[in-house]
Amino acid sequence: MRDVTIAKSEFIADEKAITKIQDFQEDAELFRYCTLPQILKYVECFTGPNIMAVHTMLINKPPDPGKMSSRHPMHQDLHYFPFRPADLIVAAWTAMERVDRSNGCLVVLPGTHKGSLKQHDYPEWEGGVNKMYHGVRDYDANQPRVHLEMEKGDTVFFHPLLIHGSGANQTQGFRKAISCHFASADCHYIDVKGTSQENIEREVLEIARKKYGVTVPITLKDTWMIRGRLVKGERINL
Numbered sequence: 001m002r003d004v005t006i007a008k009s010e011f012i013a014d015e016k017a018i019t020k021i022q023d024f025q026e027d028a029e030l031f032r033y034c035t036l037p038q039i040l041k042y043v044e045c046f047t048g049p050n051i052m053a054v055h056t057m058l059i060n061k062p063p064d065p066g067k068m069s070s071r072h073p074m075h076q077d078l079h080y081f082p083f084r085p086a087d088l089i090v091a092a093w094t095a096m097e098r099v100d101r102s103n104g105c106l107v108v109l110p111g112t113h114k115g116s117l118k119q120h121d122y123p124e125w126e127g128g129v130n131k132m133y134h135g136v137r138d139y140d141a142n143q144p145r146v147h148l149e150m151e152k153g154d155t156v157f158f159h160p161l162l163i164h165g166s167g168a169n170q171t172q173g174f175r176k177a178i179s180c181h182f183a184s185a186d187c188h189y190i191d192v193k194g195t196s197q198e199n200i201e202r203e204v205l206e207i208a209r210k211k212y213g214v215t216v217p218i219t220l221k222d223t224w225m226i227r228g229r230l231v232k233g234e235r236i237n238l
């Protein structure tokens with residue numbers, strides 16, 4: 001993924017324009033992160049013994065190009081997932097260097113994982129918003145927030161309903177983190193038609209058609225089934 005502001009500016013070498021590498025499940029070295037016993041030991045407490053890596057990301061938050069486009073709007077990861085139950089899904093996010101408010105650490109609204117899935121849309125940011133960076137439409141901006149300042153190698157595990165985002169990177173360096181969403185293979189797919197997730201379904205299928213040239217009819221479920229990879233136990237539903 002390229003940062004919206006950087007992609008529109010003059011030539012910038014790829015490694016500086018790339019904000020995120022997603023879906024690295026076929027890359028042996030990066031995927032090793034998702035199989036580390038130090039990570040799976042905690043993941044298993046949430047998912048149980050049959051563990052799927054469902055979504056992988058290496059996030060390379062660039063120095064903000066001046067438009068605040070390096071921010072990540074407050075969102076719930078469950079908005080992107082067409083499977084349930086939410087309590088059997090967990091994110092692991094590991095800092096690859098020290099992260100703090102200056103380079104755009106994660107920001108979370110504690111306790112929001114006990115709420116429900118909210119409507120998400122593109123925020124109306126003057127400087128533009130990165131593709132697929134949907135944000136919670138209404139949340140109480142005055143509720144307490146916690147900035148997760150972390151050292152290199154620190155890992156946070158969080159629930160897919162937790163409202164979180166990250167700030168702008170005000171430094172000159174690239175803020176790197178690696179992350180994987182895990183789900184129990186016992187989770188089941190849901191039909192998102194008629195729910196708040198219809199907008200993300202439309203967008204994902206449009207990207208599959210336009211960007212990857214998929215011409216046969218596919219469903220949101222298909223896009224998840226081909227990316228998911230078993231890391232432990234037995235592949236049941238997902």
Ligand SMILES: O=C(O)CCC(=O)C(=O)O
Pocket residue numbers: 057059061072077104105106164165166177
């Ligand atoms: O690493 C970040 O800045 C936020 C990542 C995140 O929340 C996401 O991609 O869902």
